[in-house]
Amino acid sequence: MKLYTHPKLTVEIKEVEGVKYFKEVWRGIFNTVVFRDLMWKTIKIYEKQIPELGNKPADKILILSDTSEMELIREEDIQWTIDIIEPIYIGLGITYQAFIPPKTERLQDLVELYSTSSNDRSFQNFPFATEEDGLEWYLNQLNKS
Numbered sequence: 001m002k003l004y005t006h007p008k009l010t011v012e013i014k015e016v017e018g019v020k021y022f023k024e025v026w027r028g029i030f031n032t033v034v035f036r037d038l039m040w041k042t043i044k045i046y047e048k049q050i051p052e053l054g055n056k057p058a059d060k061i062l063i064l065s066d067t068s069e070m071e072l073i074r075e076e077d078i079q080w081t082i083d084i085i086e087p088i089y090i091g092l093g094i095t096y097q098a099f100i101p102p103k104t105e106r107l108q109d110l111v112e113l114y115s116t117s118s119n120d121r122s123f124q125n126f127p128f129a130t131e132e133d134g135l136e137w138y139l140n141q142l143n144k145s
Helices: 032-053 075-092 105-114 131-144
Strands: 002-006 009-016 019-029 061-072 094-100 124-127
Touching: 002 032, 009 032, 009 131, 019 032, 019 131, 032 075, 061 131, 075 094, 094 131, 124 131
Parallel strands: 019 061, 061 094, 094 124
Antiparallel strands: 002 009, 009 019
16 A cells, blocks of 8 residues: 655555565655655654554564665765664664665665664664565564564
8 A cells, every 4th residue: 555655755555474564665866855854754654554554563563665776865864864763763663674775886885884784773674685585584583573
């Protein structure tokens, strides 16, 4: 079910093995104003939609972010996401994010910065080659609890 459509972002609810999750598709070049505005819009969407998901446990929600078509984003905006947005996600019960990294070579360093494989953060966030790989990881995380 599509929740939001913008030329640079689409947000929808999807389901895998009876578990609902949020899917984002990011595209293009992002300046700080546009990126942060879209991030705040997603927070409002998630605040409204999470009670409707009915996931149990309610604190293990996934965002699957396809950023493969993202062309440019500033390192400061990635750090802002880590510092400001991730704590809000955790407060909402969103504790997992699987992402398909951008294809563009110039963003590869930012993948390392954003991925929790390089950081010790309670918000678990990892890059995957495919959506299916990310969903498999998420389901494995749920089965561990």
